[in-house]
Amino acid sequence: MKSSSRYWATRIKRHILLAASAAAGTALIYLATAPPDFRHRLSMSTAYASLLFLCTTLLLGPWNTLRRRPNPVSFDLRRDIAIWAGLLAILHTAVGLTVHLRGRMWMYFLKQRHPIKFQTGLFGSANDIGLLSALFFLVLLVISNDVSLRALGLQRWKSLQRWTYVAVGLAIVHGILFQLVEKRRLPWVLVFATLSIFMVVVQLAGVAYIRAQRRTDA
Template sequence: MKKNIVTRLKIHYLPMFALSVTFCIIFYLFWKPTLPIVPFITYTSGYLSICLLAVSLILGPINLMLKLKNPISTNIRRDIGIFGGLLGLIHSVVGLFMHFTGRPWLYFVEEVEKGFAIRKGNFGLANYTGLLGAFILILLLVISNDYFLRKLKAAKWKNLQRFTYLMFVLVIAHSIFYRLNADKVDLIIYLYLPIFLTILAFQLIGIWLKTRKNV
């Protein structure tokens, strides 16, 4: 067991960490060299998280397309999801210090004459979809290990893992609402929608291949 963990750290997590550091350096040097530390961490962790979670979602369909074994769980798919999930949590926590420093509740409610009201509009929708996505992400991270796979049994564990799809939709919605709130549609067109449509296409192909195989 210990040897397996060390091996995974070397061949999975170390390369992902190196790629993440490289991306952060490129982001700093060529895109946002004057960005303060809190926005820098928020943006880079968010972009990296979305991309890694997307990769974890297409590995299963790719295995089916290549006619490879596609078990309930594989270390590479799980590790990519875990690393992307941890970055997503970093994004969520650090992002609370982007605005309203010391008053994070104002992301979800706004001050009105008689107290507080639910925050609406694109900004409110961005925060609520992000919050729900973060809660699901925590659940997925907690059960993404062999202990819970054995404890819950394969079928139940897999059903819980399917919340990954809902979480990813919420993450994409969160990102889109934030860009709309900032009146910027560049990343919506060139990053978020292409990623979403790519995942959707691969998942539909995977479902079709499974259906054909079971016929």
């Protein structure tokens, strides 16, 4: 009973700290975004805060691998950080759908409804890809708990959890397209590019290290 109480106390403290970090990071990025549009600034700040949390999440596995530490299929620290990355990504989607076409969310995806005509070009593609990424993050949030892990079984749960990489890849493509759509200023482009490249390089380094170890063991 004591160990269970200690476990949940640790998890709760960690989530409080992560919530405070998410709020602080969002606030700092919000202040760095040019005024006066509140919705645009909140959309930007939640997007970049989510990207920072995603970087941290994707760093933990390769970091354990490179240090030759145990790297279980699921561990609480990575899962908890990923939860806040997903929450920020979904919040960004919800706010982002109110920025350009106030009160007409459907126009992010459709030029007209009767007859149906889809949005095309950079703007339409960016929105479609961003929505798909958000849906993946939503599914990943739903299974980010021990109940789902037990119900699905380790292998099936891990197979679903691997869609994280697809969600992140789609988020990066969405971000690239919106850099072009909104003609973002160079500092924002550099921050986005640095974080995106960092995530890719870290994952590739982890994969390369594992393959090298397998060849050595063989």
